[in-house]
Amino acid sequence: GENVEQHPSTLSVQEGDSAVIKCTYSDSASNYFPWYKQELGKRPQLIIDIRSNVGEKKDQRIAVTLNKTAKHFSLHITETQPEDSAVYFCAAINTGTASKLTFGTGTRLQVTL
Amino acid sequence: EAQVTQNPRYLITVTGKKLTVTCSQNMNHEYMSWYRQDPGLGLRQIYYSMNVEVTDKGDVPEGYKVSRKEKRNFPLILESPSPNQTSLYFCASSNLPGAPGGYTFGSGTRLTVV
Numbered sequence: 001g002e003n004v005e006q007h008p009s010t011l012s013v014q015e016g017d018s019a020v021i022k023c024t025y026s027d028s029a030s031n032y033f034p035w036y037k038q039e040l041g042k043r044p045q046l047i048i049d050i051r052s053n054v055g056e057k058k059d060q061r062i063a064v065t066l067n068k069t070a071k072h073f074s075l076h077i078t079e080t081q082p083e084d085s086a087v088y089f090c091a092a093i094n095t096g097t098a099s100k101l102t103f104g105t106g107t108r109l110q111v112t113l
Numbered sequence: 114e115a116q117v118t119q120n121p122r123y124l125i126t127v128t129g130k131k132l133t134v135t136c137s138q139n140m141n142h143e144y145m146s147w148y149r150q151d152p153g154l155g156l157r158q159i160y161y162s163m164n165v166e167v168t169d170k171g172d173v174p175e176g177y178k179v180s181r182k183e184k185r186n187f188p189l190i191l192e193s194p195s196p197n198q199t200s201l202y203f204c205a206s207s208n209l210p211g212a213p214g215g216y217t218f219g220s221g222t223r224l225t226v227v
Contacts, residue, residue: 009153034215043203043218044156089155095211099163100146100171105155 002027004092006104013080014112021107023090024072030092033073034101035064038087047088048075080111115140119204119219126194126226134189134222136204144207145187146171146216147179149200156203161210162187194226 003026013019025033034049050057050064050073057064061080066073073092077084087108091101117138126132138145146161148171158171162181176198178190187206191198201223205216 006155032211036215043220044216045218046215049213049215091215093211095209098210099161099169100158100210101216103148103156105153 002030002092002094002098002102004090004102004104006090006107008107009105010108010110012110012112015080015082017080019077019080019084019109019111021075021088021090021109022072023074023092023104024070025092025102026071027092027094028068028071029094029097032093032095033064033066034091035062035075036089036091036103038089038106040086044089077109080109082111082113085109085111115217117204117206117217117219119202119222122220122222124222124224126224128195128226129193132191132194132224134191134202134204134224136187136189136219137185138187138204138206138217139185140206140217141184142206142208142217143184144209144212145181146205146210147177147187147189148203148205149173150203150221151200159189159202191224194224196226198224199226200224 006023031052036044037047038044063076090104147159148156160179162168204219
């Protein structure tokens with residue numbers, strides 16, 4: 001089955017700086033890669049996703065890049081703000097055959113003033 | 114409002130006392146799943162259901178049961194809870210596991226077994 005590794009487990013950045021979270025996956029057939037943000041005490045919520053036919057996708061201050069050859073994908077947050085502080089999860093799935101999203105272990109991002 | 118509703122939000126129980134966590138979705142999703150979240154381990158799937166009366170084990174099914182008698186409901190049953198089942202539980206639904214828009218998660222149930 002799929003295995004997703006996520007790094008770093010914790011990340012502290014100053015407000016205004018950029019943050020990058022990286023994930024690698026094991027199943028070369030995986031073709032859908034969502035990112036979830038979980039604020040303290042809240043449910044995970046989808047913030048951006050990418051499919052394997054696309055190398056990069058942006059939505060305002062967040063972007064995701066995908067390198068299929070290396071089997072890794074990354075979340076980039078620019079001009080970080082205190083409200084970006086949360087736990088971020090990456091996930092991967094082969095939509096043709098798999099029965100679940102496989103999640104990474106999460107990154108706790110702290111944006112300091 | 115499209116949502117996944119879980120109840121209860123918080124539950125403290127004793128070892129061996131059967132409990133049920135309810136999950137209901139109003140989006141007519143075929144796929145529903147239960148995950149548990151533990152520090153350092155991320156989200157691990159317990160059980161999932163592709164449709165009514167179709168359920169299957171995820172990665173960590175031991176000690177849990179589920180049922181899918183109706184499309185909207187997917188309860189999680191702990192027949193004899195043990196302390197190692199203390200965790201944060203999330204129900205999730207989608208049209209398909211990899212459908213655009215991903216999962217919609219419930220608000221979570223924090224379970225403590227003493």
